[in-house]
Amino acid sequence: MSDASKAGTFQIGDRTVNRMGYGAMQLAGPGVFGPPKDPKAALAVLREALALGVNHIDTSDFYGPHVTNQLIREALHPYADDLTIVTKVGAKRGDDASWNPAQSPAELVQAVHDNLRNLGLEVLDVVNFRAWGNMHAPDEASIAEQFTALAELQQQGLIRHLGLSNVSAVQVKEAQAIAQVVCVQNHYNLSHRDDEQLIAQLSEQGIAYVPFFPLGGFTPLQSDVLASVTQRLQASQLNVALAWLLQRSPNILLIPGTSSVAHLRENLTASELKIAPELLAELDAVA
């Protein structure tokens, strides 16, 4: 049986996590809105993730909204000491399932309290400020006001560590002048490589880089090179895409999302998949 620990560990602040983690977004209903079709199946995914060594779960109170956090609480509370739950704030959902910015200091404070309540915690391990940007890509707007508001909540003891999501290198620097940044969560995968330089810069500083949409998100990754390499490795395409990320840089942590126990188990086997240098070079050339 594969185990998330086989890909090694990395630090998120003072928390040690397995590099292979789990992203909980897919546990909410269709369109990340409302309850899942089969709540028991969703709870089973979370419990199986922990049974297979996952100790880093990514979530947000705006998934559902509230749904994934409430599922995490129902499945896993009281939480294991070594479990790190990373959440994010900065968006809210409309009644029509739309995604909308919620970036004022008052909305961020409210979001932190919503996460605490729905996860059943007194302190959040890690909170990412999710900049709005251009939906899934950063812009260069200042994030100082928002990050300062979260740093104040950290000083009050409600948050252990702060991270960022959907940000540029300039925004990372701006935030670092306000408080320590322990992780960055941006859009990155085999065919979406805007962050090559940022990943290297963060690696030099010992900061985790956590790609969202590691499997392509709502549009599964597809590439002839990926198909060809996969055939030679006798693996699945998505596993090769995950293993490529693990070998890309030691500070990359994975949070592939799934609502299925079978897919979860399959994804975790990527922890053990080693891609030889000549095949890695072919994959590197995809983007």
Ligand SMILES: NC(=O)c1ccc[n+]([C@@H]2O[C@H](COP(=O)([O-])OP(=O)(O)OC[C@H]3O[C@@H](n4cnc5c(N)ncnc54)[C@H](OP(=O)(O)O)[C@@H]3O)[C@@H](O)[C@H]2O)c1
């Ligand atoms: N910061 C941000 O702005 C942001 C944005 C998006 C996501 N995220 C975080 O990143 C995590 C990962 O992103 P994601 O879940 O959107 O995208 P993803 O991990 O790239 O892909 C998830 C999709 O792949 C499918 N899938 C997973 N494993 C599979 C397998 N073995 N075989 C076939 N299909 C498979 C899932 O469907 P099934 O459910 O059917 O397996 C789902 O449709 C999320 O859970 C969330 O925590 C953050």
